[in-house]
Amino acid sequence: MYAIVEIAGQQFKVAKDQKVFVHRLATEEGKKVSFDNVLLIGDGDKVTIGAPAIDGAQVGAKVIKHLKGDKVIVFKKKRRKGYRVKNGHRQSLTEIVIENITASGAKKAAPKKEAKKAEPKVAAPVKEAAPKVEAKKAPAKKAAAKKGDDLKKIEGIGPKIAQTLTDAGIATFAELAKTDAAKISEIIAGVRGNHVTDTWPKQAEMAAAGEWDALKKWQDELDGGKA
Template sequence: MYAIVEMAGQQFKVAKDQKVYVHRLQAEEGKKVTFDNVLLLDDGKNVTVGAPAIDGAAVEAKVVKHLRGDKVIVFKKKRRKGYAVKNGHRQSFTEIVVESIVASGAKKAAPAKAAAAPKAKAAPKKAAVKAEAPKAKAAPKKAAPKKADDLKKVEGIGPKIAETLIAAGISTFAELANTKADKIAEIIADVRGNHVTDTWPAQAKLAAEGKWDELKKWQDELDGGKA
């Protein structure tokens, strides 16, 4: 029996007791994780294809260890501009072992029919006596819109992540600094890629306090936002 499942933004063909290397997960070593975005199941007799996922199916695995891949050199240069930048990157991975493939409830449930809308009641007739119209209250002044910070100045945050954080109500360095790394990871869970949020609140705190030189010095030692 095997399944095709999405794990940390990638699709894998997995079977029981198989080891898989995925983009780094937030789970601790030894913890169990479940992936319920199963796209296909094959039990040896029947093949079930999701639309796009199979309802009730899941792949259960155990985190073995966290590790990092080989270093990749990224070199950028612009001709006749005097621009040359050399960076190194080591991708973070998590080794997991598949413990079981759950196939219960493989067929998606039919959507429930919407209940018929109740008939509108007839509006009551107005009384003949006219009531004195109340005086209109002055409209309250609208608060000035909050100015958003450029969250992309935090190492590891790109345009898509910044857009997702702003949509979740985190638009300034101060708000990001007061948000725990686990909560940030939960907010950006649907953004593709490997994102380690451990240093983001601390970076945002330095930015909120205007300590740009200290932040730049620290960021030179980071790798995609990771220490």
């Protein structure tokens, strides 16, 4: 007999006398613990599936010890920023041994009953309708604003420049690709900083075409949008 049970947010396929490592449990070492969120039980050719859990089913286990898993190195880096952070992590775990799998009370989902046909209703006598007053037509809703692209994916464009371009009617990669670099410089003239817009239309053209791998490779060679 085996079962699929949810333990501490994870699903495990377990059998009797099997040892399992799960996320840290609050139960003390040597104590017994039970899990009733059993999703499936298999016994030979017979398989019982819950909807989602099996009513009355339970998996009993015993806590052997609490421990920590292997160390995992987490390394973060931001290019051209001088930012590097290295951290280690060891997950807190609990080792348990499965002692029993109880399927008593397990019930399969009952078949749905056919809905009773509704009896035909007797139509009520029709009253003379009052003269209709033509209602004023509500003004048509304005078309939803067009959703723009994330212009910050273009090398050299930050949040403030992206907002400035959007306010000027350039909200998508396709629109940016059709805009001359000199025109872009005029639009963002009020944004502080020395911005080189020469490559922006070409980057936007690649982004609009979905050429992300080629664009990423090119952007690694750029510095603030300048080749």
